[in-house]
Amino acid sequence: MTGRDGGADIGPIGENSPVVILVRPQLAENVGTTARAMANGGLFHLRLVAPRDGWPQERAWYASSGAHRILDAATVHDSVDDAVADLHRVMATCPRPRHIVKTVMTARGAAAELRASANCGLRTGLLFGPERAGLDNEDMARADTLIRYPLNPDFMSLNLAQAVLIMAYEWWMACDETPPRELMTNETHVATKGELENFLGHLTRDLDECGFLRNEQKRPGMVRNLRHLFERGEVTEQELRTLHGVVTELSRGRKARQQ
Amino acid sequence: MTGRDGGADIGPIGENSPVVILVRPQLAENVGTTARAMANGGLFHLRLVAPRDGWPQERAWYASSGAHRILDAATVHDSVDDAVADLHRVMATCPRPRHIVKTVMTARGAAAELRASANCGLRTGLLFGPERAGLDNEDMARADTLIRYPLNPDFMSLNLAQAVLIMAYEWWMACDETPPRELMTNETHVATKGELENFLGHLTRDLDECGFLRNEQKRPGMVRNLRHLFERGEVTEQELRTLHGVVTELSRGRKARQQ
Incomplete structure (x- = not known):
């Protein structure tokens, strides 16, 4: 060079x-x-x-x-x-x-x-x-x-x-057409709303199970806030799989401790 | 520095x-x-x-x-x-x-x-x-x-x-407001259409006088082409004064030679 x-x-x-x-x-x-x-x-x-x-x-x-x-x-x-x-x-x-x-x-x-x-x-x-x-x-x-x-x-x-x-x-x-903003997802893709819903269901069930959402009055607001967080970003399908694993492992650890 | x-x-x-x-x-x-x-x-x-x-x-x-x-x-x-x-x-x-x-x-x-x-x-x-x-x-x-x-x-x-x-x-x-294009005229200003017309009148009279526009059939087109040239640019008042001088001097020179 x-x-x-x-x-x-x-x-x-x-x-x-x-x-x-x-x-x-x-x-x-x-x-x-x-x-x-x-x-x-x-x-x-x-x-x-x-x-x-x-x-x-x-x-x-x-x-x-x-x-x-x-x-x-x-x-x-x-x-x-x-x-x-x-x-x-x-x-x-x-x-x-x-x-x-x-x-x-x-x-x-x-x-x-x-x-x-x-x-x-x-x-x-x-x-x-x-x-x-x-x-x-x-x-x-x-x-x-x-x-x-x-x-x-x-x-x-x-x-x-x-x-x-x-x-x-x-x-x-002057003749470049790169979008000013794009999410680079490489091998994965932005999660669909269905994939996101599936994860939020998993998370809510496990939080119900461990008693984190036991306050019935506060429960809808807490669930909604969690939803807002995950809806806000452009979470990918791969990241959701990791989060599923995180939730499962945390629950399993809690259950193991309870035994 | x-x-x-x-x-x-x-x-x-x-x-x-x-x-x-x-x-x-x-x-x-x-x-x-x-x-x-x-x-x-x-x-x-x-x-x-x-x-x-x-x-x-x-x-x-x-x-x-x-x-x-x-x-x-x-x-x-x-x-x-x-x-x-x-x-x-x-x-x-x-x-x-x-x-x-x-x-x-x-x-x-x-x-x-x-x-x-x-x-x-x-x-x-x-x-x-x-x-x-x-x-x-x-x-x-x-x-x-x-x-x-x-x-x-x-x-x-x-x-x-x-x-x-x-x-x-x-x-x-990202917050600059300079217009992408402007005519910098400094002490002068862009000529008004009236100022331009005044100059074109002067030019046409002198060209008529010297015989440059003697072909009656071609005359309207020739005058129009000159007009198109001067209308196209953003000619300034100062430049028009110079052009008046140029036309006057060229005519005077021609007249002097004719005597």
Whole structure:
């Protein structure tokens, strides 16, 4: 996973996924960690505009955690104009643009628009500025849209790879269909109401038997509270079998002690 | 912004924001970059369970880009049990849990639920495992919910600070109200239809004068196409004034040449 040979399989290359364009990047490590962040979110096309220390740089491959394919295919350009010439839409990330009339989008809004553009067959690009200074005014004038991440306004400091990661993550999320919440049950399944009723019957019988429910007035409420507890969670069939065993064993122990 | 003294103002401390719990972190640098990522998304409470190299570690402060307040207030715990004892809800990030019956949420879904819990006055925590191995089964058994980020399944490798950044970002986004798209006009405003009409009148008159629209049959379509172009964008009043100047100057130049 380190060094220039090999690298990880990073999955299929998205045809119309946005090109990440690093403008005058300073540290080769940051180009490598950018490639890693791109791979995380399914971005594959990397262009470098006038990288300070030249290109290629071995250190980028070492820092990429195996995202070699992205670095192997990266192209180098003299100018932003050259890097965006074949693209239809270009968005530029910038923390606080001033005195500019331009559409500003959140990362999430931009990701949705980039997906829409990709679906129309348009080639898109994302400009990221150099580590310290960020994009200059001439760079931003080449973009049709600016992207500003909603983040803690008192602490906006993001490194290059983190800035790329947030866009890559939003790009991925923009067509991800994972339900926000699901119960992972693996080999078992959520218990049916019948299975639950069967267990509650077992529990109530044994509690009646041991006298725990002997107060006739309180009995309905106590049984109902136990029911509420078990109905609330998403108890599985496997867990019910374990609980049956627990109740049986506890009763058996009590009976053994009574003998 | 480096070293242990000083540090950046990271804004107000959210009362019920989730506690970030790093379980057996290995590198002090990663604790520092985690603090930075937390500050980005407005998370402030950090707990460390059995950090490998002990605590405090100067290198964490250097790596935090000024998020010193978070590190200064971090507490150290012997066990996960101790670190979560006062919390009401605990979620654990884990890339691929196996043979576990547990609710799994996306980062976005989890962030919404954490916000809801905070609004109910519940204290919540997020468990992040050690750099290489991740959380073990005993750690995960202490969580009521697992969080799995939707990311490129062929390249899930995230470092600790990046994993924290995505949760911190989603925590921030879960109550951010920035419109996904807005036109930043700064000192000017979007032109009214009247202002636009005024400019189109000026342009059409000058184009009539210079003969550009002399083909009577094509004239309506040509004028309409120009109108479509200018109606499409969100042209500002300031830009219209510039365009008035451009048209006037071009006409004047033409007239001067004709004399």
